[in-house]
Amino acid sequence: MKLRYFSTKITILVLTLLLLPAVAGAKGVFKLKIGAEGKLCLECHEDFKKILKKPYVHTPLAKGKCIGCHNPHTSSHDQLMATEPNNICYQCHNLMIPTDAVSSHQVVIDRQCTACHDPHASTNRMNLVRAGSELCYGCHQELGNKINDSKFQHSPVKKDCLKCHNPHASQKHKALLVKGVPELCKTCHKTDRKTFKNLHMNYPVDQADCTSCHDTHGSNMAAMLYDNVHQPVAKKMCKQCHATPDASEPLKLKQSGYKLCQGCHYDMITDTLNLKRIHWPVVDKRGCLNCHTPHASASSGLLLKPQKILCAECHADTVARQERSSTKHPPVDEGNCSACHAPHGSDNQFIMNQASIMDVCASCHDWQGHSSHPIGDQVIDPRNQNITLQCLSCHRSHGTEHKHFLYYATTNELCIQCHTGFRR
Secondary structure: HHHHHHHHHHHHHHHHHHHHHHHHHHOOOOOOOOOOOOOHHOOOOOOOOHOOOEEOHHHHHOOOOOHHHOOOOOOOOOEEEEEOOHHHHHHOOOOOOOOOEEEHHHHOOOOHHHEEOOOOEEEEEEOOOOOOOOHHHHHOOHHHHHHHHHHHHHHHHHHHHHHOOOOOEEOOHHHEEEOOOOOOHHHHOOOOOHHHHOOOOOOOOHOOOOOOOEEOOEEHHHHEEOOOOOOHHHOOOOOOOOOOOOOOOOEEEEEOOOHHHOEEEEEEEEHHHHHHOHHHHHHHOOHHHHHHHOOOOOOOHEEEEOOOHHHHOOHHHHHHHHHOOOOOHHHOOOOOHHHHOOOOOEEOOEEOOOOOHHHHHHHHOOHHOOOOOOOOOOOOEOOEEEEEHHHOOEEEEOOOHHHHHHHOOOOHHHHHHOHHHHHO
């Protein structure tokens, strides 16, 4: 009994001694040399003397608190970081993304702070690794190239993206905007001036979404309209679709759905409505506006967004399947859905743009040289007497987890679905 009691006391004593350094460290009562938290580090890390001369120095470093981020003895992380590098900044900066933010910057979500900030010191405000818009172009290269190549450039964009965007998150607005549209635009553009009203045919566009017509990052069209402009807009024929400027609701559309568009696109819409299979967005309450913008667009065909992104809003499962696919089908991967499907409607199954699946595939693939296996309209699928053998009998056009988007992992597994006598 005494031995057990003595053993328990020893155990408690050992645990206490092990925990003591952590407690002492928390209270800052280590017997450290003067300056051991930071100044002592400079005796070896002499290059930091130059870094400390930069105009913007990270507060912990300026105060000589290297151990705020680094463990002076050993670490499981690179650079002797005191904890997981992606979490180190959040020990002090834990409110970068507000609760219930409408939009958040992906680099902040991923906690990649050093992609934008130098953790020690910088010649730029907020310890940024580069100044102004050039920092943003490091990731948004395609957008940066577009802005630099645009014939008509938006002045605030050239100077600094932060004029319009919050770099971390926006509590109330999409696209990291610091204010909503049109409020943001009106901080620079005086909508009460006669010139502004004349340019907009006296319509109260100060209450509308400026980005439905104008490309805020820059354009090759005058007035920074998107590169693809709807003809009524280009010709300032607003009354073609809207009520007159002096009406009680001047921005109200004259008709809803496809009926409004039918006034100009009569043949196309009439032909579509006579098809056996109609793409449902065409005939719902919004009609053409589900996919097209009525004013101007950066995408051809006045699409609201690039085709892959637009189609994915309804067909997310199809796009996700392609992302998982072992072999990428180029039309799907590149977002060219209309290579196979008719976007408005068709007489064919799955609103394909040709009656025969074989003909659809043949527009890209010489399937006749693909295999000696019988295939075509005269060959019945042994699994289902109501259908014929064609490309989709073996391949899934939107992709699978297997090579060549086959339905099964091996050719053997695929073949024995029909040739049951060879199953083992």
